[in-house]
Amino acid sequence: MKVTIKTVAAHAGVSIPTVSRVLNSPDLVNPETRIKVLDAVAALDYYPNGHARGLRLQHATAVGVMVPKLDDFFFSRLYRGIYDTALKHGLTVLLYDAQSDPQRIVGGFSTLKRQQSSGIIFCSATFPAHYSTLTARLGIPVVLALTESEQHDIPAFKVDDVRAAFDAVAYLITRGHRSIGVIAGPLRDPGAGPERFQGYKLALSHYQLPFSDEHVAFGAFRYEHGYAAMTELLLHRANTHITAVFAASDEMAIGAMRCIHDHGLQVPDDISVIGYDDVVLANMITPKLTTIAQPLEEIGRMAVHSLVAAISEGQLPDSKTHYMAHSLVPRESVKSLPYDTS
Amino acid sequence: MKVTIKTVAAHAGVSIPTVSRVLNSPDLVNPETRIKVLDAVAALDYYPNGHARGLRLQHATAVGVMVPKLDDFFFSRLYRGIYDTALKHGLTVLLYDAQSDPQRIVGGFSTLKRQQSSGIIFCSATFPAHYSTLTARLGIPVVLALTESEQHDIPAFKVDDVRAAFDAVAYLITRGHRSIGVIAGPLRDPGAGPERFQGYKLALSHYQLPFSDEHVAFGAFRYEHGYAAMTELLLHRANTHITAVFAASDEMAIGAMRCIHDHGLQVPDDISVIGYDDVVLANMITPKLTTIAQPLEEIGRMAVHSLVAAISEGQLPDSKTHYMAHSLVPRESVKSLPYDTS
DNA sequence: ATAGTTTCTGAAAACGTTATCATTTCCGCT
DNA sequence: AGCGGAAATGATAACGTTTTCAGAAACTAT
Numbered sequence: 001m002k003v004t005i006k007t008v009a010a011h012a013g014v015s016i017p018t019v020s021r022v023l024n025s026p027d028l029v030n031p032e033t034r035i036k037v038l039d040a041v042a043a044l045d046y047y048p049n050g051h052a053r054g055l056r057l058q059h060a061t062a063v064g065v066m067v068p069k070l071d072d073f074f075f076s077r078l079y080r081g082i083y084d085t086a087l088k089h090g091l092t093v094l095l096y097d098a099q100s101d102p103q104r105i106v107g108g109f110s111t112l113k114r115q116q117s118s119g120i121i122f123c124s125a126t127f128p129a130h131y132s133t134l135t136a137r138l139g140i141p142v143v144l145a146l147t148e149s150e151q152h153d154i155p156a157f158k159v160d161d162v163r164a165a166f167d168a169v170a171y172l173i174t175r176g177h178r179s180i181g182v183i184a185g186p187l188r189d190p191g192a193g194p195e196r197f198q199g200y201k202l203a204l205s206h207y208q209l210p211f212s213d214e215h216v217a218f219g220a221f222r223y224e225h226g227y228a229a230m231t232e233l234l235l236h237r238a239n240t241h242i243t244a245v246f247a248a249s250d251e252m253a254i255g256a257m258r259c260i261h262d263h264g265l266q267v268p269d270d271i272s273v274i275g276y277d278d279v280v281l282a283n284m285i286t287p288k289l290t291t292i293a294q295p296l297e298e299i300g301r302m303a304v305h306s307l308v309a310a311i312s313e314g315q316l317p318d319s320k321t322h323y324m325a326h327s328l329v330p331r332e333s334v335k336s337l338p339y340d341t342s
Numbered sequence: 343m344k345v346t347i348k349t350v351a352a353h354a355g356v357s358i359p360t361v362s363r364v365l366n367s368p369d370l371v372n373p374e375t376r377i378k379v380l381d382a383v384a385a386l387d388y389y390p391n392g393h394a395r396g397l398r399l400q401h402a403t404a405v406g407v408m409v410p411k412l413d414d415f416f417f418s419r420l421y422r423g424i425y426d427t428a429l430k431h432g433l434t435v436l437l438y439d440a441q442s443d444p445q446r447i448v449g450g451f452s453t454l455k456r457q458q459s460s461g462i463i464f465c466s467a468t469f470p471a472h473y474s475t476l477t478a479r480l481g482i483p484v485v486l487a488l489t490e491s492e493q494h495d496i497p498a499f500k501v502d503d504v505r506a507a508f509d510a511v512a513y514l515i516t517r518g519h520r521s522i523g524v525i526a527g528p529l530r531d532p533g534a535g536p537e538r539f540q541g542y543k544l545a546l547s548h549y550q551l552p553f554s555d556e557h558v559a560f561g562a563f564r565y566e567h568g569y570a571a572m573t574e575l576l577l578h579r580a581n582t583h584i585t586a587v588f589a590a591s592d593e594m595a596i597g598a599m600r601c602i603h604d605h606g607l608q609v610p611d612d613i614s615v616i617g618y619d620d621v622v623l624a625n626m627i628t629p630k631l632t633t634i635a636q637p638l639e640e641i642g643r644m645a646v647h648s649l650v651a652a653i654s655e656g657q658l659p660d661s662k663t664h665y666m667a668h669s670l671v672p673r674e675s676v677k678s679l680p681y682d683t684s
Numbered sequence: 685a686t687a688g689t690t691t692c693t694g695a696a697a698a699c700g701t702t703a704t705c706a707t708t709t710c711c712g713c714t
Numbered sequence: 715a716g717c718g719g720a721a722a723t724g725a726t727a728a729c730g731t732t733t734t735c736a737g738a739a740a741c742t743a744t
Contacts, residue, residue: 004700015724020702030722045479050458051396051403052700055729061393070421071622076412080439092457095437097422115434116392137387223626251626258628280413281623284565284596286603346730357694362732372692394730397699 003044012040023048060118060311062092063304066108068125070097073250073279074296075123078145081300082121089308098125106134113138119307121145121300126189127154141310145303146294148190153319155306157299159326161191164292165199166206167328168274169246171290173207176337177244177272180204181215183229183256185248192221196248196276214240219252226255234263243337244272250279250291257285257333268335278329287332295324345386354382365390402460402653404434405646408450410467412439415592415621416638417465420487423642424463431650440467448476455480461649463487463642468531469496483652487645488636490532495661497648499641501668503533506634507541508548509670510616511588513632515549518679519586519614522546523557525571525598527590534563538590538618556582561594568597576605585679586614592621592633599627599675610677620671629674637666 009016014033021029022037029037040046054061063086067075079095086093094115098104105125112120117140122131124146132153135142144156172180182200185193197216204211214236219225226247233242233256247253253275257267267273267287275282278293302322351358356375363371364379371379382388396403405428409417421437428435436457440446447467454462459482464473466488474495477484486498514522524542527535539558546553556578561567568589575584575598589595595617599609609615609629617624620635644664 006700016700017702017725018723021723024702028722033722045481047452047455047480049397049700050456051393052729053702054393055391055397055699055731056701056703058729070418073415073623076439079412079437080441083437083439087453092436094434095421095425097418097425099422110389111429113389114392138389139387254626258626261628281415281626284593284600284623285627286600348730358730359695359732360693363693366732370692375693391730394699395732397701397729398731398733400699 003046004049005046008037008040008044008046011044012037054116060091060308062094062116062118063307064094064096064108064112064115064117064120065123066096066098066105066112066120067123068098068105069100070095072124073281074277074294076280077296078123078300081297082145082304083300085301085304089304091304091308105131109134109138113140119143119311121303121307123147124192126150126191141307143303143307143310145299146191148321150190152321155310155319156321157302157306157324158191158321159292159294160323161195162199162202164276164294164326165196165246165248166203167199167326168276168292169200169203170207171328171330172244172246172272172274172334173203173209175244175272175334178209179215179240179242179244180209181217181233181240181242181245183226183233183245183247183252184216184218186218186220189220192248192276200246212240215242219248219255221249221252223251223255223258226252227259228255230256230259234259242271244274244334247273247275250275250277250282250289253289253291253333254281254285257289268333272334274334282329283331290331290334291329293327293329295326299324345388346391347388350379350382350386350388353386354379396458402433402650404436404458404460405649405653406436406438406450406454406457406459406462407465408438408440408447408454408462409465410440410447411442412437414466415623416619416636418622419638420465420642423639424487424646425642427643427646431646433646433650447473451476451480455482460653461485463645463649465489466534468492468533483649485645485649485652487641488533490663492532494663497652497661498663499644499648499666500533500663501634501636502665503537504541504544506618506636506668507538507588507590508545509541509668510618510634511542511545512549513670513672514586514588514614514616514676515545515551517586517614517676520551521557521582521584521586522551523559523575523582523584523587525568525575525587525589525594526558526560528560528562534590534618542588554582557584561590561597563591563594565593565597565600568594569601570597572598572601576601584613586616586676589615589617592617592619592624592631595631595633595675596623596627599631610675614676616676624671625673632673632676633671635669635671637668641666 005016005019009019019037022034083093094117096108098108119141122142122144127149129150146158148156184197187193217229217232219229247256253273257273260267260271275289275291278291282289282291347358347361351361361379364376425435436459438450461482462484464484464486469491471492488500490498526539529535559571559574561571589598595615599615602609602613617631617633620633624631624633
């Protein structure tokens, strides 16, 4: 029933090592016997036992991918980059969904280790110092995608959040907006939180616009949070007269749009909205969402490359953050205002 | 550097089998030595080598999950059900994204096999007969989730599409709609195509409403297709006077909503829309989409259970289709019409 | 006290590969 | 003819586990 290298060897009338050679270094074996063996392999539908190989050859066979919440819309493109690159390196990908539960993240590390991950790509959530000690104990390297560690001691691949946020807000400003609200991420979330907020403030000061607390609200990146934050911003609208909002995630942007709609206002006629992420559905809603796009596949590829290097070298090559180019995708949710001559 | 069972044994001053016993059947070993060993395990951060175990114990260690397109919004919930159940069975999950490319599906089967999948859960795409022969050659069982095979010779877990579609359309009818359009899936896609269309027709005839070709358009489930199909339906609107549309997928429903909006009409005031899938974003758009929900996690769980049975028994237990309960989620995209007294 | 039984532990084999080494065969050369 | 070396193949060990199996020690019952 079960076909092993032994079966193939018997079927081809050669020894076991010869079969192995045909499969791994064909030039070492006589062409005639080679085709005999290959015929046997084909006839028997032989697939080498990965466990035996993994045991014998001692190199890595799998990498773990830890994702805080698989529902995140941008994830599929990141996975594509990771998976294809991993496959090229002969690596299996083990996907762990933490379902937004910090407990599950901690447990996930050892689950991934137990499942033979030789390294972990940790995505998009915040990576506190004690995770480092955790993974250090497991003895497997970690690289970060779409996030940074608190101590900046782990290689990371992400967009320059400050610059990207700056560009988003500058886009609004150069379209004539002067009173711009922001829906920022929690300040404790490195990357998506303080940095994007910082980019907002930098853009204001660069264009010499005043900053005021009434222009800012916070939310934890989800749809509901965007809705709630927008409610707050609209509360002060009598004072602020905002004409545009920058949201730190597309999901919040979409929540905000819904909120604006519920208040009897129109996007972008009354209020323009710009998001961050370029999730698939940014292009599906009405109006289509103008937003910041990240090179997700590229980030996935780079993360795997870096991880492979770390695994084979036994040590992390460069624990610095690598910034990848972002871009702004203009769609329909931002309106150009006539130049204000006041 | 590398810590194996041997290291632990030495550190605890016992033999290798004893360590193994402590880990696998603790009651066979003296409590005193047991804690000695457990201390060593903890001190050394020992994790058993999965390849060695996989080789020695001959049972399955991984299941493959083939998904036609990872972007599909409903996928994360299905994965959750699959992953957690697999973990409980000590199985690793290998996720393969075919990226809508039939070529990749075919290649994916052997990739998954090479990565030691002992079985495959094939999701949501159509499963033609020749896939059966392919996987039969690989010698691994397949179960289907959210789809059916053409010959009905493979266990499948899904919603009863005919009934679910019937319910969706009946919902519209009982809300007063008499002229209802349908955006159906391609008739060659078993399950989501002909069945849902059939459900539509059954509902019409059950309520003694006439069927007409001008009420139907087709699309391949994506946003753009929904948009295009709706354009077509609106073309005949002068004749049909449709007040509602049933779309065979939420994505198409959302595309249709956008199309309706682009024609200067309102959902649900001018046209009601009901979808199918209950993807996360159905709850995010404006207006929120009324739709048919499938028990995705449950389906994932059942698929794994069935696959595990098939793997251990060596034979498929029941190659019939298991219908799981669906439900209708009322939200905002359907309007009740006043009773028509004409 | 001794035989029989239970409780605990270690030695050895096996899972399916690949790498090292040794052996055989064959070729070209003096 | 004899010899060095290349080319091709096979025997064997090893990777890290778990599972017999057997043996030692400690009881229990006579």
